[in-house]
Amino acid sequence: MHRSILQSTPFDTTESPSLVERTMLDIRKYIYGNGLKPGDVMPPEAEISTQLDVSRTVAREALRGLAALRIIEVGNGRRARVAGPSAEALSVIIDHTVHTRQVSVVQIQDARRTIEMRTVGLAALHRSEDDARALLETIDGMMAAAKRSESETVMELDILFHEIIARASGNPLYSIFVDSFRVITRQTWNIGWRARGNYENRVENIRCHERIAKAVVEQDVEKAEAAMSEHFDSSFMTLLRAGVK
Template identity: 65%
Template sequence: MKPKPGVEKTAGAELGLVERAMRDVRALIRGEELMPGDVLPSEAALAERLGVSRPVTREALRGLATLRVLDIGNGRKARVAMPDASSLSVILDHTTYSGRLSIQQILDVRRTLELRTVSLAAMRRSDADAAELLTIVQAMFDALEADQGAIMELDIRFHEIIARASGNLLYSILIDSFRVITRQTWAIGWRSRGNLENRTENIRCHERIATAIMTQDSIRAEAAMSEHFDSAVTVLLRAGVT
């Protein structure tokens, strides 16, 4: 049943007000030079300042919380959020699900990003970063015949540490956003490796990446990461993931 014209117009006008309020809250954050963790004015004060109703203000705050611009909840005032990959993950997941982006296309983009991040990580990593990468590799070996889920989470963490060690927050956010896709495809690749020898070699490739980063050899680190992605593409294609 079609909505009545007046109702449709009212809903559209309210949506426009919410979008405007979201824009104005972001402008307020920049104008006041608020940083992650800083508190915004109360909902009532914001509504008066923005010249909109409290329900419109509430929806604007919820929208910005969904985008991870704000943290809201538990009856507290809204706070500026620390940037993270959650909203980008949702976009990637939806774009893949809707058929507009294939897993192999995602791997192609991710490969480009990770060849750069691993090179930067080799140059900029801290001692703690290098030690954590090697610790993760050992934990992957330890879980090899026992816990597939643990290896997957260690694998995800491994790549996120490399991105963080690059020293560029945007790389870190972009690599973190692939987490949702990795959790959907990782087990397929693991099964496609088929036997203990192939799975062990996969972890040894991670070890080569970690060792190159530890020794700050960016050329070897890039070569090892390229090898890693060649393998990932091959095993997923073998499993029919295009």
């Protein structure tokens, strides 16, 4: 039987939250105190309102706030459910910090390099046959799209390539981190595509991905990390030459 929202384990907070923020905290207490998992159904809005002694409007805004943070999922006519892992909230933060010039694209890429050097090593150790197949199929797709000069298709497959490696690492946190970087890839992709200038240079970038993929398939950690390092060196230089800071 589920514990009451008000009986759930308290959170420590040094701030004085607003009523909506406090309600968001209390709803999170309920989730964690009852051991809810992704996909589990939350109490109805009316029940949350009654148990927490807040208006339906406050309860609704709290649920919307948690949905924006991807802690719960809400849909028209359906009860809220506990959400699974998602990079969306972190992606919004990264996008915001870049656009407000708190963090540069180069700094984001530097952090990404550190993370992906680790993920590719783990992927080489833990990848499944399905992971290996998916990586090689993605490379084939990138090559075919490059021949057709389909920049957007190559970009989406590039994003998928890095996400496959992150998932193959076996650590779901790395998947969240790597997935969150897609917003930066989409912002800088056309700059890099134009800076590479011609088909040969663009294919060489894909060949670099191919070297990463083959090393992961062969489960060669050293080669995988070296190929990923080469990839980021090339990407850094391309963006810097194009004037990205």
